[in-house]
Amino acid sequence: MSAADKASGAVTSAKSVPSFCYNCVSGPDFLRVKVENGIATEIGPNFDGDRIHPARGRPCVKAYGLVQKTYNPNRILTPMKRTNPKKGMKEDPGFTPISWDEALDTIAEKLKAIRAKGVIDEAGLPRIAASFGHGGTPSNYMGTLPAFLAAWGPVDYSFGSGQGVKCVHSEHLYGEFWHRAFTVSADTPHTRYNISFGANVEVTGGPTAVIRHADARIRGYKRVQVEPSLTITAACSAEWVPIRPKTDPAFMFALIHVLVREHGVEKLDIPFLRDRTASPYLLAPNGLYLRDPDTSKPLLFDEASGRVVAHDTPDVRPAVAGRHKVARAITVDADAARQEFADVEGRTAYQALVDHMERYTPEWASQICDVPADTIRRIANEYLEAASIGETIEIDGVTLPLRPVAVTLGKSVNNGWGAFECCWARTVLAMLVGALENPGGILGTTVRINKPQENRHMSVKPGDDGFMIQYFNPTGPNSWEAQPTTRNLHRTMVPIVGRNGGWSQALGPTQLAWMFQEETPEGWNWPKPTYPELWFVYRSNPAISFWETRRLAEAAAKFPFMVAFAYTVDETNYMADLLLPEATDLESNQLIRMGQTKYMEHFWDHIGVVLRQKAVEPQGEARDFSWIAAELARRSGLIDGYVAQLNRGISGVSPLKGETYDFALDAQSALDPDKVWDAVCKAATVTLSQGKECHGLDWFKEHGFYAIPQSRLGWYLTPTLEKQGLRYELPYQERLLRLGRELGNRLHENEIHWWDEQLTEYVGLPDWHDVPGRWERALVNAGGSLEEFPFWLLATKSMQYHSGGNAAIALMDEVSENLHGATGVIINDKTAEKLGIGENDRVEVRSHIGATYGRAALVKGVRPDTIVIIGQFDHWATPYIKDTERASLNTIAPMSVELTDATGSGADIVRVAIRRADKAAAA
Amino acid sequence: MSAQVNQDKRYVMAIDLRRCVGCQTCTAACKNANATPPGVQWRRVLDIETGEFPDVQRTFMPVGCMHCANPPCMHVCPTTATKLRADGLVTIDYDICIGCANCVMACPYDARSIQHIAKYAYGVPMKSEEARFEPERLGVATKCTFCKDRIDLAAKTGQTPGVDPEVTPACVNSCISDAMHFGDIKDPNSNVSKLLAKTEHFRMHEELGTDPSIYYILDGEEA
Ligand code: SF4
Ligand code: SF4
């Protein structure tokens, strides 16, 4: 008798419930939960969605852990309070169960007391802070909590858990700046050639990326994976190029060199360069745009008339390359400093690029990257050929250029020092062949720093100099935020991160917040940063997922009052004062958007909404997040604001009241999560269907999702720019240059010099600056030597754990073991042999700040000078996983200003030594 | 070697190795669908490295019971617990199996396991484990059943295994890269027959004469 037969003998009720998984940034992915006698027993695909969901209704491996997640005996199932007033890694918190009333009233009293004092403290910082985990994923589980937070007012999101700076950070910031691309993706359904610098899409791109790239492989696309180790994605690529860590900019510079110097402009996409980019803008010898003296508009040379004209002059044929005489012009520098020019020779921005790339030959890059020059040159040539410049494709009756080549970047390539250069070079590579935001090329999947989040096209509006409008943090003498208003200083130090609420904040230099709680740099002339009086934490474990995690845990221990929405005890909430058990994935309802609003490859042929459904009753005393949020609002006197935020649509998809409909909630109905989601479901369907359909919660419980078709034309931004006559701000970075100079002026006026190195990142055209050398120098500055720490340690991800917050799930542990090295320390077999390290030996990986321990996995597919650790482990409090010894880069990678780039990000890389460690040693 | 029984149907799997990314979704889906205890994997995906740095290849290969038409496990079974069905499924009758492990040793694919005591993910049984606990699986050989109940359901409903999800193995349904296909190879018009007709493929350890039912696709167009 099989499981199903046997179960059916005793089963008195059985149902299959549609829902979604958004455990990682690749969600939402559809799924079904089988529920027998009220118990969730099995996860499977939801084939109802096979024509809507790009992965045909299938979730990835992580979703299959949700049954265990629900019934894990280690769950926190009642509110708990701390009884040990001392906090620290060695202090047992003594959590004791309390009632929901006690827990909520305690928080409400704190909130009211804080409000009475003022929501901003004497240092000018919010008294309340909140940390939510990976890439916005928690918002798909936290129900209406955003409405509560919005009703409260200023909240400091400075304390990152890894998101913000360890993510693909520079790509987020520069991607949005250049082409409204919070995440940049290959247009995989159309691409033919993909150079991937460490982009591990087969692991992190979710089922949508997995199936699209699998389809592409069968179709015959070629992907070249440039990465120090043979990751899953490298394994699934046509070619693996084991590059020296952090030298990717040099490789990309050489690709550009081949295109612009060995092939030349005639082989490139001239119409695209001419009409959609700033390539024709003329540069003065001082590196700024030559501008019309009267209008300040950038100038270009019109080949048709042989005259120099303003960039927006109609019916001209701008010269892409060359040097052109300009009779009279000005330049505008930082702080509006004007300089006048007469009879000056201006070179086009494209020409400046050509000149600039002269020294970056494949032969030059070969020495730096440890990759043969022939390989680099061949890849550049293949890229250009595959770009098939001139080819077109028809999409829904519209003819667009088809440029099926993409350069994609992965974590630690597109964050930390060197990431600006990589992001720039990748975007320039797309620009040169017209593959930027055109079919087959690279495209942005969503916006987060710009609004509206659900439609990046609507964020495109005319701004300065013929470019899109940008919302930088001001750097002017009177407009600069001279005293930080968040603990990570995002408005003060990082102009490009903008000022769009929670997202901009969370993308600030979050390690600064952690570091400066302990010690401020020399020349700090602001009030000493204060601890937040109340810190909310949900689905976030920075004491594992950030850098220098032991130090971070001790910093968190000093926070006066921490409220953690807790699944199990973990390394961060070990320092909590209150633990609140929330209803998890299968235990509560929430409606969210799907398609074309999310990250990774979630550009779909549909948009719509999908319900996460309460498949089973919450275990123990766990409560629906929307109930918790409403109770917090009610008890702390914020219910009116909370209801107003709900009615604005903050926790749903559309406002609950529109011109033709009214599902607005009142203070009473807002307390009932079912009523809230019923209203959200109705408002969403009315809006999406433009009034033709209206479906409530019951309908969604049966059908799972509501979708409407969306043209693929919506995937590409270039036609939108074309309609508005706008250009991409490429290849030259005049505005960033000016921004950096202004920021420098402000900082220096205030005698702040500890950010000077970061100011060097603001340049018109980037140069190579020995990127790995920065980590080497940091080591030497910290008193270490390269001989002592001869290897590079890198981190990479696994699909079983990536961003899942699921280290406590036994099933993931079991199945991840099938992948070699997934739970160990990956080392080249020859290197290991020299060091006397055998397969599965216990090893110590040591950096200058500490050591981490795990089991050696000997592979051939990693550079001999590189060690790789998958995932973020080294748990000491989380039940189940703390009993397995697993190494983690995070334990031994330092947080430092020196290793922070201008965007505020760092990278997962550190110099280490490795040796056999037979006996269990103290960390 | 030819099949040992006269088969009018023969269910097989065709797995495209170009698609598989080693994600173990199929592994986890089988464990969900069949409630196998921790450590027992009827489906798992191997991670195989070949070559020498820097010319290294890494391949992911889903394995499990091959439902051989000439099953060595069946030949060594002293109790006739292991049988070959007319549709190609190799089955184990838990009522007859004595857990002697002859089959475990004989299977060249490492597909079988025997557990003598109940095991739970967190030591103590969770509600979901209690609900699906099957005492008759203790002390007997177990392995991939090709999701036999689903295949049997197809006979009743008239649906087609490999086409209709309700009657298709859980691992095949779950595969996020669409690498796994299932169907009747005796039917020239089945999805798998068409796929195999157009592609280059091999079977594991074919030289042993086991006549396995999992085909691995290496190249060629899809149907
Ligand atoms: S974990 Fe991520 S990729 Fe996997 S099913 Fe969930 S949302 Fe999708
Ligand atoms: S066919 Fe069924 S029993 Fe066999 S491996 Fe797949 S899911 Fe498991």
Ligand code: SF4
């Ligand atoms: S689910 Fe598919 S892609 Fe993933 S390991 Fe299994 S066969 Fe391979």
